[in-house]
Structures are given as C-alpha cells and as structure tokens.
Amino acid sequence: MTRPAKRTTIADVARAAGVSPATVSFVLNDTPGQSIPEETRSRVLEAVRRLDYRPRGSARSLAAGRSDVVLLSIPHLSIGPGITRFVEQFAASLADAGLTLVTHLAGAPGRPLPDVCAAVDASVVAGLDPFDEDTARGLRRAGADVVFTTDVEARPTLRGMGRLQAEHLIALGHRRLGYAMPEHPLLRKIADERLLGVADACAQAGIDPPLALDTKLDLTAMARAARRWRRESVTAVCAYNDEVAIALLAGMRHARMTAPGDLAVMGADDIPLARLTDPPLSTVAFDLEKVGRSLAEAVVATLSGGKPRVSPASLSPHVIHRAST
Amino acid sequence: MTRPAKRTTIADVARAAGVSPATVSFVLNDTPGQSIPEETRSRVLEAVRRLDYRPRGSARSLAAGRSDVVLLSIPHLSIGPGITRFVEQFAASLADAGLTLVTHLAGAPGRPLPDVCAAVDASVVAGLDPFDEDTARGLRRAGADVVFTTDVEARPTLRGMGRLQAEHLIALGHRRLGYAMPEHPLLRKIADERLLGVADACAQAGIDPPLALDTKLDLTAMARAARRWRRESVTAVCAYNDEVAIALLAGMRHARMTAPGDLAVMGADDIPLARLTDPPLSTVAFDLEKVGRSLAEAVVATLSGGKPRVSPASLSPHVIHRAST
DNA sequence: GTAGGTTACTAATGCGCTTAAGTAGTGAGC
C-alpha cells in the first residue's frame, strides 16, 4: 500500500504561528494549567484555520494513552428508523463531550469486534446488548472499556417492553395471548427477553403463558400462524417488533381475518409505517433519543473513572394505542 | 480522562516468545523478504494466542504511515434493510483484503465527517454519494482517499432507477405519470436524481413530464396527494422509495382509491414489507451485495495507487412486477 | 583455510502527538 502524500502536522502549524508544537497542543486542547496570552492563542488558531489542520487521531491516542473514539456495535438486524434516532442523539451527546462515534454493524461476516476495536483504537465500545464473555474479554484486552444500553438497572427494558405489550392487551380483556417470534436466529436473544416480559405479565394476571410461534415475513406463513392462534383460542398476539406485526396483519388479511375482531395485534418499536397500516398498529415505543443521551453519559462516566449506569426509569417505554387492538 | 490499565504490547509478546519485537512484527504481518524458520513462527503465534494480543491500530498507523481503517459515510436517512445487505458485503470484502470497516451515520448533529476521519485516522472514506467540495477537501487534508458508489460510470444508477420505474409503467400503457417526493430535505438530492430518470423516460416516450408532489408519511397528506394526482389525470405514480409508496397506498385506501385501478403505484429499493402490502408493491431493486463488493474493490485499488471505478452494468437494477401496477 | 553469499535474526530510528520538566524574563516586596 502506498504511503499518502505528506499531510499537515502540528509542526507545520507551529512554524506558521511562530511557536513550538507544545504551545499549539496547549491551545488546541485548552490544556488546564497553561497560561497562553490571548494574542498567542489567536495566532495559533489562525494558523490552524489557514492550514486546515486536524490532529491525527492515531498520534494523539499514542501520546495520550487513550483515544477519543467510541465504537458502537449494532446488530445489523436491528437496523431501522428507531436506531437512527438513537445513534443521532448518542453521537451528538458524545460530540458535546469531545468524543467521536463510529459504528460497527455486527453479525455479518467480517472482522470480529475486538479486532475492529483494536484497528480503530477505540477507548470505549458501546453495545445495545451485552457481549458474550469472549468478546468482552477481547475488548478489554484491546484496551477498551465496555458499556451497554442494558447495563446496571437498564436490563429490564427488553423484558419491560414485553410486559407493556401484554399488560395493554390484558387491560383490554384478553385472556389468551400469543407471541410472534422473529425469523432470524440472531434476533431470538432479544425476542426471548421480550417474551419473558409477556410471560411475566400473564403470570401476574393469573392466565396461561403466551403461545409463541415462529414466523416469517411471508404471507402464507403468517396466514398459517394466524389460523393456528385462532384455533388455539388466542385472541391477541404480541409481535416481536412492528415489522413482524405488520406482516401478521397482512397474513391475517390473506386468511380473511380482521384485527382486532378476530385477533388483536400489538407491535413494538413504533416505526413510521406503523401509523399507516390497515388498521393502524398499536405498539410500544420508548424514547430512543433518551437512550442515546443516557448511553453517552455512561461512556463519559466510564472514561472519567466512574461507574457506568443507565436508569430504566429514564427510558420511559409507553404504549401507543391504535386500532389494531 | 483516566489512562487505561497497561495492555499487552508487542514487546510482551516478543519476551514471551524469546525473540525481538521486529521478529514478532515480521511474523504477524507476513512481511515479504524476511525468512523466519517455521519453528520460530510457531513460537511467536503461540505467544500471541496465549497473551490474546492484538496490535494497536494507532501505533501501526503512525509507524506505517497509513491505517487499515475504511470509514463509510451513510446518510442516516438511507438506513433500511437494503443498506444492511450492502454494508455486510462491503465489510466482508474489505476484511478479505485485511481492511477494517467502520461507519459514520451522517447528517446528524455531531462531528463533521473530516473530524471523524481524523479521529479514527481512516485511510479511505467511502460514500454512497459524492461529498460536497469542502468535505472532500477536508478528508484529503486529513490524509484519506475518497471513493463513492457513484464514482466514474456508476452515477447513472439513481437516474436509472427512475428510468426503470417509468419504463415499466409506460410499458403497461400509462401516459400520465406522477412522482412522490420524500419529506426530508436531505433526501431530495437523491430523489431529484431519480426524478430526472423518470423525466428521461417520459421524454423518450413522447409524453408529458411527471407531476412531482411533495409528500409526508401521513395518511391525510397522502390522501390529498393521491386525489390531486387523480384530479390531474395522472394514472400512475413513481414513489421515491418503498416506504413512501407504502404510505401512498395507505393514503389511497383512506381516500377510497385502489391500486392499480385508480392509480398504479411503483416503489424502489424492495424492502421486505413491499411483498406484504395490499396490494403487494411493484418496485425496482438492485444487487446491493454486488455494490458492496465493487466498492471494496475500488477501495483496494485506491490504496494500491490505482484508479477507483465501479461499473454500473454490474449493479443490474431490475423491476419486480407485483399487483400495485 | 578463506572469501563471499545467505540465513536468522536484532538494534535503532522515527512516525505525530502529549506531557513533564525546564528556562528566561518580569514584577512585587523587602
């Protein structure tokens, strides 16, 4: 691989401003304990602007012992409109703290997460869900701290979404619930957690546990599942997410069944199309922007030597009641 | 910010294997021109395994003059199932070439792309669409090469998708087309390109240019747009993407209009739910995995000093004819 | 037995920054 053309370095800026590289570093980093006269500071910043200079992250990381990079691992199957709101807020909050966010879409063939972490020299790796022990150990070995949206008290969120779905349907009088599992094996971990929440609510209401069926984003498969639930006297189904719920509505239409008459349908995640289905889909949403901000706070706390924590109360999951229930 | 706990370095591995750091580097990088006896190589690799060692990307980049990191900039509004297939294939192809992919969701508040590039010290920045001149210059200043999916001959793809949408409808006999623009201003650049393709096909067929209307993912707004098209004798609408098309189908239902009877509807991108709408949505798809592989080839070529190029013929956009047309 | 080439390594340097320690000049207090 060819070396790149010579790029502007802090030495170039120092020469242009008539100071030493250390002075440039003090100005750019607003280093505490240094007294830099305003005139010198202006001269340095003008040279930075004129030379269009940006410090090289690798050199900074090596010299300082830690980078400003936060790596977010997203299971590629979680990609959707909700995720983008979360990432936006997370990135903005990190930028406020002088940190840079990049993401890694996990689960695909490609480099394992610890290798990616070492390659970009991330100081923190954030995940939506806990990593397996080998991955977590590899990340720490690569010099990174690890934080999750489900750290500390936040774990109940996934389960809490399932619980909210079920409580809503039970409050409407349903006594026999179903659960629509996602097709892809990698989503099952999340789905199993949400299903536990549905089971919790059923147990607390003194009714049978939910009848969980595997589903696919396919008309005939969904029609078959809908008929199976009806045959088993299930009157309402919680779907793993909105996409699965929308596919179920389509399958029911195909099977000449209506929602909520024949079967009430409850989604999760509140994607934009949920409002536009026929009937419009009831769902559970939570404040993904708030998750982004909370996770950024956890990252900053981790880097400052504190204990990462995300409070579930702040995630404020809530039901959006539409016509499908 | 606290310094991380001491991490394993190449010096540690060298000590454990009883060789010098240079020898460890030669083994790990399979450096040409060095003869390392098999016995020594095995000893080094065993020490790497036992110490769970990964080279630090920052140190490698500083020493070698260029990193192994490729940064992909994705407009956050492009996120969807199609994008994940593309990123998967792109990442896998880069990994085969020893490169590491991370992504930056652009358009959100947060750091500008050149700053992110400098922070992770990326050697190549890839984009779905060309960056503006300031951004491109900043990226080069930060030491990165820049490649796009629309580089060289690939630019016609967006326009080609529009053309395919229109040609399909014209072939079915439609003589007055509409175009459903997306709501978000950041998507207009892409939409304008696709609209040009629709206009191209109309001009070539000798019919009026398409009637483009702004739309929103909102039932009443879509119903109003549908009525407006009908009032203007439009018989078929090309939507900016599948999500907009699905929203239009919902709006038409709300306005007591049917597809394709009252208005034929054509989407783009072929998301999974497109098969499940009522009626199932006709759309245009292309091989996103192939885009990922082609872009990876362009990156490798760029790093080897070659000229980046992506051939549009390889993207094989094609129509999927369903019941909405 | 010696010279030259090859093998199997190692020592040393520097990449671009941060940071600790050092230095020259200045001003106030005695």
Place this chain on the structure above:
DNA sequence: GCTCACTACTTAAGCGCATTAGTAACCTAC
C-alpha cells in the same frame, strides 16, 4: 539591589509499532 513567585513559553522524552540497516553464524566454492 536582591530574592522569590509567576508568566510565557520551549525542550525533550516516550507512547507502540513498522521498517531499515546491521550483525553473527553458517555453508559452499575455490
């Protein structure tokens, strides 16, 4: 006039690697 503290910087070292140049041992040909 001298001493001490402070200001406004600068110098130098080192972070963890890749890479270049160098070295000692070995082998073959004459």
